Amino acid sequence: MTRKQEIIDTAKTLFRQRGYKSVSMRDLAKVIDFKAASLYNHISSKEEILADIVLDVARYFTREMTIIKSLNVDAKTQLEGVINHHVDLTINNPEAIAILNNDWMHLEGKHLEDFKMMRNTYENDLRGIIIQGIEHKEITSQNIDIILFSILSTLRTLHLWYRKRSDLSENTLKKDITEILLKGILAKS
Amino acid sequence: MTRKQEIIDTAKTLFRQRGYKSVSMRDLAKVIDFKAASLYNHISSKEEILADIVLDVARYFTREMTIIKSLNVDAKTQLEGVINHHVDLTINNPEAIAILNNDWMHLEGKHLEDFKMMRNTYENDLRGIIIQGIEHKEITSQNIDIILFSILSTLRTLHLWYRKRSDLSENTLKKDITEILLKGILAKS
DNA sequence: GTCTATACCCTGATAGAC
DNA sequence: GTCTATCAGGGTATAGAC
Numbered sequence: 427m428t429r430k431q432e433i434i435d436t437a438k439t440l441f442r443q444r445g446y447k448s449v450s451m452r453d454l455a456k457v458i459d460f461k462a463a464s465l466y467n468h469i470s471s472k473e474e475i476l477a478d479i480v481l482d483v484a485r486y487f488t489r490e491m492t493i494i495k496s497l498n499v500d501a502k503t504q505l506e507g508v509i510n511h512h513v514d515l516t517i518n519n520p521e522a523i524a525i526l527n528n529d530w531m532h533l534e535g536k537h538l539e540d541f542k543m544m545r546n547t548y549e550n551d552l553r554g555i556i557i558q559g560i561e562h563k564e565i566t567s568q569n570i571d572i573i574l575f576s577i578l579s580t581l582r583t584l585h586l587w588y589r590k591r592s593d594l595s596e597n598t599l600k601k602d603i604t605e606i607l608l609k610g611i612l613a614k615s
Numbered sequence: 616m617t618r619k620q621e622i623i624d625t626a627k628t629l630f631r632q633r634g635y636k637s638v639s640m641r642d643l644a645k646v647i648d649f650k651a652a653s654l655y656n657h658i659s660s661k662e663e664i665l666a667d668i669v670l671d672v673a674r675y676f677t678r679e680m681t682i683i684k685s686l687n688v689d690a691k692t693q694l695e696g697v698i699n700h701h702v703d704l705t706i707n708n709p710e711a712i713a714i715l716n717n718d719w720m721h722l723e724g725k726h727l728e729d730f731k732m733m734r735n736t737y738e739n740d741l742r743g744i745i746i747q748g749i750e751h752k753e754i755t756s757q758n759i760d761i762i763l764f765s766i767l768s769t770l771r772t773l774h775l776w777y778r779k780r781s782d783l784s785e786n787t788l789k790k791d792i793t794e795i796l797l798k799g800i801l802a803k804s
Numbered sequence: 805g806t807c808t809a810t811a812c813c814c815t816g817a818t819a820g821a822c
Numbered sequence: 823g824t825c826t827a828t829c830a831g832g833g834t835a836t837a838g839a840c
Binding site: 448569 | 764
């Protein structure tokens with residue numbers, strides 16, 4: 427592992443715990459037994475660390491969505507794919523997801539632009555899947571944006587909850603979340 | 616409106632836009648055409664402003680949950696009540712909900728303790744309603760914590776989405792969110 | 805590549821004149 | 823109740839010795 431990776435990994439832990447703005451370069455340096463000035467031999471600014479963390483995840487989501495769209499399967503299967511890769515990432519990189527959610531607005535310039543563009547594209551692609559599901563009568567509910575929003579908010583904050591329940595297996599988690607997001611919870615009346 | 620209320624209302628807007636840590640007392644003072652020092656004639660610290668905003672909302676949720684529990688109605692009706700008061704608050708005080716979600720960890724001392732206790736109590740009460748629903752066969756799904764988490768994450772982040780869709784009426788919003796959270800989205804197979 | 809020293813600015817908060 | 827002046831500390835980042 428390079429020094430730069432070590433810095434970024436440490437930053438992931440601290441940014442998640444206390445938030446980007448509350449972590450100083452001196453805090454960060456102290457954890458890896460450095461002086462703050464030395465960090466600048468490996469990274470060019472604090473914001474660059476944030477961008478490395480956040481844009482990496484954003485690119486992962488973009489890549490996975492491209493794959494899902496290319497599969498030519500029904501909407502239900504595509505939604506299952508979306509849920510699965512959110513769960514994967516939540517398990518493998520929960521800090522990065524938390525930081526993306528909470529601190530993306532502290533990105534600057536081109537980093538911020540790129541992030542917003544990827545996020546918009548992702549939301550629009552997911553909306554497209556939902557619309558396809560409604561057109562093909564796989565989805566009964568009609569309110570596209572509420573469906574989109576309720577699925578995304580659950581998936582995006584999964585990391586908050588997974589910390590307390592990391593005993594669950596990845597497969598159980600995927601199965602249960604898929605069931606609740608797609609089939610609902612009430613008995614049929 | 617008192618001066619103190621004016622300060623808190625301004626803080627709500629700024630804290631929501633940029634995050635608690637990114638807003639300085641000088642920023643806050645500038646908006647209401649004050650010098651930063653003058654703010655301290657009305658409030659005792661920056662953290663007190665945060666606590667005023669966050670604990671107010673937390674107490675509102677606590678109060679509403681007490682009422683719902685006292686009604687002695689079935690689980691479905693109680694869940695509808697919970698959804699309704701989240702929607703109410705999202706419409707009437709979206710800034711406070713956003714700040715509660717993003718910046719509660721910057722509360723200090725007793726404020727932080729009080730907040731955590733109210734939040735825990737609320738989550739446990741909601742879990743109790745879900746358990747009751749499962750026992751009475753109103754709810755088919757068995758995974759209590761995933762149900763709890765998916766409902767809460769949707770309701771807690773509703774404010775993010777409501778900004779873009781504030782054309783919807785309060786009643787439509789309540790109806791549609793209730794339907795999706797409780798009945799799911801897929802056609803019966 | 806790490807250090808010390810430091811530049812330069814911003815932070816929350818207080819003292820005391822008016 | 824608002825102001826000016828200021829404190830003590832902390833912020834990101836750079837210069838230059840080793």
